[in-house]
Amino acid sequence: MAMFGYVSADGREPVLPLTLLGLANVSDRRTGVDAVVDTGFDGELALPPGLIRRLLYPYAGFTRGTLADGSETRFDYHDGRVLWHGRGRPILVLTIDGDPLVGMALCGFEKMAKQLATHFNHHYVLMCPLEVTGPVS
Amino acid sequence: MPNSGHTSDEVARRGEELYERSVRALVEPENDGRFLALDVESGDYELADEALAASRRLRERRPGAVAYLVRVGRSAAFRIGGKRLRSEHAPRS
Numbered sequence: 001m002a003m004f005g006y007v008s009a010d011g012r013e014p015v016l017p018l019t020l021l022g023l024a025n026v027s028d029r030r031t032g033v034d035a036v037v038d039t040g041f042d043g044e045l046a047l048p049p050g051l052i053r054r055l056l057y058p059y060a061g062f063t064r065g066t067l068a069d070g071s072e073t074r075f076d077y078h079d080g081r082v083l084w085h086g087r088g089r090p091i092l093v094l095t096i097d098g099d100p101l102v103g104m105a106l107c108g109f110e111k112m113a114k115q116l117a118t119h120f121n122h123h124y125v126l127m128c129p130l131e132v133t134g135p136v137s
Numbered sequence: 138m139p140n141s142g143h144t145s146d147e148v149a150r151r152g153e154e155l156y157e158r159s160v161r162a163l164v165e166p167e168n169d170g171r172f173l174a175l176d177v178e179s180g181d182y183e184l185a186d187e188a189l190a191a192s193r194r195l196r197e198r199r200p201g202a203v204a205y206l207v208r209v210g211r212s213a214a215f216r217i218g219g220k221r222l223r224s225e226h227a228p229r230s
Binding site: 038039040041042043044046049052053059060061062063064065066067068072074075076077078079090091092094096101103105 | 216
């Protein structure tokens with residue numbers, strides 16, 4: 001099942017609408033979110049804390065990340081789950097103070113870059129199911 | 138720290154010191170590039186090629202553990218290109 005996104009109104013950012021799922025045995029909540037595809041992010045998903053709380057994603061711990069300016073900072077992270085090509089997929093969610101970001105560990109590296117290059121000028125983003133990686137449940 | 142959804146500076150420092158003092162020499166350089174989830178209380182850890190796998194394995198062994206997730210051989214586990222963000226709990230270095 002292909003996933004379709006769009007290019008932001010300013011023409012700069014590819015955006016992928018996602019359905020975030022609650023964790024089994026924790027919550028059946030789900031919510032839609034438009035996540036910017038960040039090709040410089042090598043994690044899976046980053047969300048603001050309010051959204052993480054709303055979905056009852058359990059706290060898991062902390063990690064360190066290198067930002068675009070080269071500085072390093074700590075991030076909390078949570079267990080999460082996303083609807084990915086029609087199936088629930090467990091993911092690791094970093095807590096950020098900013099808009100939702102979807103990273104290359106979820107999208108796949110080279111194929112995603114190629115898709116973006118192909119479709120950017122047509123103002124849409126296509127995520128084909130070939131790029132599904134990692135565990136699926 | 139209780140499972141509050143937020144890492145205090147004290148817990149984070151303890152985890153980072155624990156890794157430097159007791160774990161780093163055991164896993165580098167053989168596991169460089171892999172992910173390591175370290176229980177900041179017990180010092181137990183799990184290694185995996187994927188971050189999610191390391192974290193989940195640790196939580197299976199240590200439910201409720203506060204993990205410090207490390208990319209072995211690197212100072213930071215993740216690269217984040219986003220230009221509009223900072224970590225959830227400032228200030229940080």
